[in-house]
Amino acid sequence: xxxxxTPSPNFDERSLPITMIVLHYTGMQDxxxxxxxxxxxxxxxxxxxxxxxxxxxxxxxxxxxxAWHAGRSHWRSVDDVNSASIGIxxxxxxxxxxxxxxxxxQIAAVIALVHDLKDRYAITRGNIVGHSDIAPAxxxxxxxxxxxxxxARLRLALPRPTRNLMDPMWTEAGFCLALxxxxxxxxxxxxxxxxxxxxxxxxxxxxxxxxxxxxxxxALLLPRPQGDD
Numbered sequence: 359x360x361x362x363x364t365p366s367p368n369f370d371e372r373s374l375p376i377t378m379i380v381l382h383y384t385g386m387q388d389x390x391x392x393x394x395x396x397x398x399x400x401x402x403x404x405x406x407x408x409x410x411x412x413x414x415x416x417x418x419x420x421x422x423x424x425a426w427h428a429g430r431s432h433w434r435s436v437d438d439v440n441s442a443s444i445g446i447x448x449x450x451x452x453x454x455x456x457x458x459x460x461x462x463x464q465i466a467a468v469i470a471l472v473h474d475l476k477d478r479y480a481i482t483r484g485n486i487v488g489h490s491d492i493a494p495a496x497x498x499x500x501x502x503x504x505x506x507x508x509x510a511r512l513r514l515a516l517p518r519p520t521r522n523l524m525d526p527m528w529t530e531a532g533f534c535l536a537l538x539x540x541x542x543x544x545x546x547x548x549x550x551x552x553x554x555x556x557x558x559x560x561x562x563x564x565x566x567x568x569x570x571x572x573x574x575x576x577a578l579l580l581p582r583p584q585g586d587d
Contacts, residue, residue, distance in 0.1 A: 359470045361407075364416040366397045368404035369423040374436070376421065378443035378485040379475055380428055380492060381468070383499040384408070385452030392449060402426060405445040411460075413467035421475075431492040432543040434485070439492050444475050448500055459503050472514050484541070486515045494553030495546040502560035518558050519577030525569045526576045533567045536575055 382405065384392035389410050395401050396408065396418055404425045408416040419425040427445030436442050448468060450460060460468075472486065488504065489497040510517035528536060534544045537554060544550040548565045555563040558574050 359415060359467070359474065361415045361417045364393065364397070364408075364418055366404040366418040366425075367399050368396070368402060368426050369419045370426075372422065372424045372441045374438060374441040376442065376444060376479045377481060378433065378436070378439065378487065379472060379481055380439065380443045380445050380487055380489060381472075381500050381504070382427060382445065382447045382489045383450035383452045383501060383504075384447050385450070385454060385499060387451055387455050389449045392447065396447065405447040407444070407471060408447045408449065409464055409467050409471065410449050411464050413461075413463035415467055415471060428489070428492060429496070431489075433487060433492045434541040444479075446471065448504075450500070453498055453501065457501060457503065460500075460505065465505060465508065469509060469512060469514065472509065473512070476514060483510075483513060483516045487541075488557060490553045490556055491542065494542060495549040498556065502556050502563065506557060516578065519574055523570075523573035523577055525573050528567075528572055530567055533572060533575065536579060540575065540579055 386392040386395065393408065396404050404419050405427045406419045406421060406425050408418060421444060424440050425445050426440060428439035428443060431439040433439055448460065448464065451457065475481065476486065489499045506515050507518065509515040534547050537550055538544045542550045542554060551567060552563050552565045555571065559570060
């Protein structure tokens with residue numbers, strides 16, 4: 359995998375070890391606009407890597423530095439997600455500019471990059487997340503068209519459970535407590551439920567807690583065999 363260095367000045371020092379990968383879409387009209395913004399000192403945003411639609415990978419901030427991609431966010435008791443994560447921006451106009459499927463060449467490059475980072479930093483599949491997972495009240499990216507299932511088949515993300523599902527019959531409060539235990543910030547319950555659906559049941563993102571949502575979440579919370587990261 360060839361990586362082109364395209365430095366951004368927008369970074370500072372980490373205060374936590376790397377334990378996460380956060381995937382974003384750029385959400386701008388084109389790649390050049392996104393690159394310029396991510397390198398603009400006044401914008402105060404950045405990422406470690408950007409993956410273009412043709413599969414080109416840019417490195418914008420060194421891994422050992424804290425890029426500014428997560429904003430106000432939370433995942434699994436970590437509030438300073440920027441300090442604990444590698445941020446990957448995937449070029450796509452997003453929901454505001456004509457959201458569209460991600461090209462095969464782009465996803466192949468994302469897979470190669472995530473695989474390398476996961477192995478290098480011993481990151482578990484449960485900590486490979488989308489921006490909407492860590493900031494459900496603010497963000498929708500990388501969105502319902504992102505092929506999480508493709509990454510999951512390669513053990514680069516958690517799969518959507520499909521077998522031996524049981525309905526725990528949780529109340530709304532019980533479901534949200536379980537969702538928080540899984541990792542989400544549930545301060546905005548509706549946003550957290552929709553973020554969960556966007557990730558694990560994207561064909562229906564209605565914010566309603568139904569039996570399928572309860573069964574999926576329960577299966578995700580059940581212990582996995584040792585070594586199944």
